Amino acid sequence: MWGFASPKRLRALGIVGMNKRNVYYIAQHNPRHLYPTVDDKLQTKDLCHSHDIAVPKLLGVCRIQQHTKDLIEFLKPYDQFVIKPAKGSGGKGILVVSGRDGNCFIKPSGVRISHQELQRHVSNILSGLFSLGGKTDNALIEDMVQFTDDFNGFSYEGVPDIRVILFKGYPVMAMTRLSTHASDGKANLHQGAVGVGLSIKTGKAIGAVQHNNPIKQHPDTGRVLTELKVPSWEKVLLLASRSYDVSGLGYLGVDIVLDRRYGPLLLELNARPGLAIQMANQTGLEPRLRWVIEQEKKANKVNDFKCDLRSKSVLTAEQKIRMAMDEFD
């Protein structure tokens, strides 16, 4: 009524609201001291390496302002790379270079930037322009991901990524974020990217939203979004699920991209994943999160563990994925 949903109806759908997410799922399942490992992409990368989780290759790290002078020399062997702030959030401060033209770098949009501009960008990253609270930061230089062609026509001017919500290591909900003209090539739902809910069982599209409104077709390319299916879905889920062991965070958002050469790569982890994914999936998170708690209780009882929500799981990532794929659509 009057543009508002009735709380009763939302509760029946199992929609998790902002307060519930913060008070219940994040506060109770994400220990504060583990945040730095996901908020700092350098730490995340180190952890992933030690757990053999595939991530985009790290070419180098720029830690102090003086090093920006040597940057151009360092980047000589690379034509394609990405520079990102280690503590940035929401895709802020990420610079993608997809080619060179004489003394210039070329961004995927075709815009050229000079050596000085690139150095200044790195200098800004180091001084904390993009980090939370303006703290000084490190700049990561990564290999550019070679995206698969599977999303051709589903995304406009940009690259899609896959967001999987993990609860205690179980993939509970997933979506892919497709950039649009309105989102300026960014896969950011706030700026008008399209969110497409994905079936945990199959990786096929369920529904799509843009600006919180259900849509059927991509606004720019016109492709019917329900035709979308993410390839090697089980691999994607496995990669996501294993990052639970890496981070230890119970309620976790995992961002994954598909690389033509290496398959699924983990891009970043998020300790406070957004709730729009429920709209894209046309269903609420609550029943799935409850189901996970039930499964964990059962599994732990079998193994004579104390029935504690925070205790480590006894099941492997593979087992959890199987259970989730059997249970969720």
Next chain:
Amino acid sequence: MSSARQILFLVVLLISLGIGAVAYKHLVLGFPLISNEQEVVWNLETKITFDATSSNARLMFNLPETTLNRKELFSEVFSPGYQFELINQSGTDYGMWSTSNAVGKQTLYIRSQTYFLGDPSEVAHVDQPLASLVWEGAAIQAAKALLLTVNEATADSKTRIRAIALALNRVTDENAYVLLNEYSEGRGRQWVLSQLLMLEGYETRLVQGVLLEDMRRKQSIHHLVEIKIDDKWLLFDAREIDFVDWDRVIIMQRGDEPLLDVFGGQNSQVSFSTLKDQRSSFTTALASAQRDSNPLVDFSIYSLPIAEQNTFKLLLLIPLGALVVVILRNLVGIQTSGTFMPVLIALSFLQTSLILGIVLFVLVVGVGLIMRSYLSRLNLLLVPRIASVLVFVIIIYAAIGILSFKMGWDWGLKVTFFPMIILSWTIERMSILWDEEGGHEVFIQSVGSLLTASLAYLLMSNSTIADTIFLFPEILLIVLAVIIAIGSYSGYRLSDLRRFEPMERL
């Protein structure tokens, strides 16, 4: 105990403590629950400072006289190291302080509480000498010339007195200029008016007193003229050109001799703080509770000096602002720029008034954003960038202040009440938001912040609420309980209901 139970326990405990204390104060000590405008008590704090020039210092200070209408509930002298003596000389009370070890800057306080009884205009005839006419010759010529310009000869006395004072205040009038500058004998506008009125046949006296305004700090002594009209004595302010009610002023002295005599010191200054306080039934209850040394009253805000009480009166309101922020953010889901920035803006609104405050805020932040957009191109480092924005903000403050003053609107000067560091950060955050999420998001957050600040202001500026909280600071425990309860609320926010509305249609 699980955290949910702990929270429940804590909330219940805080609420019962709060309600219990309020009920105790109301039922046992007789504090009124809702403040009643008729029973006003005024706190007056007199602060005397001087630099001691010799170790033997002595001061004489006029104490306010208690008339039939004005009663003092309580009066105390706070002057460590000094001997205090009350002297009565020819019907006037003086306080005399003396010490033999005064070094450097000396500060003495006198605190008193006053209330007014009955009809204030029925003030008793005081047996104090009248002012006498001292002008002669040329002065009288000039005075008569001035009085001739006043046309309201037929009007009633009050209108005529106002008109005479108005004529005296006319800067262009030559006679007024001569009277004020050459024949005033350095005794000021009120004295000149009293001379003029005596020429007109009125009986007058010069008085010095403290004007009673709520939360006025550091005011100096006010000179007034007492005029007898139709057998009643009325107070007139020649500067404001209006009559002053008897219950709006505490008379410190009749005549225009200095209030304070200092021997063995220099640079002496007297300043007054006034604070409007609770009703007589409250004060009588308080006084009786203090006699029985009730700890709830003895260890309370009322035992602090008045200047600090004024500060606390404001501080006690801040939790209400915080409560508004908590409700709007966690129950409604409004986005603000900076968590408690709206509370600080609301505090500024208390000084500037709401509409003017919003205009000034939009002006400063708007101009700041335009100036800041240039900085974006320079790619400065974070701290120098915010420091530059801070300099911008100061320049904008100065520009608004000077421009508005030059154009004759002194409201622009109130811009200085805004906290500049907070505004700098607001501009910085909004500028980044603009670059990253676009102007739409900036608009949403600005409106959210101003809405929150306005609601907080409306709550904090309500004098009934302010008085009640000051009377029952225990209410803060209840506020705390509500904040804690909201902190554990896991239901939907209004914004969730809006956002997930399309789900209903699926």
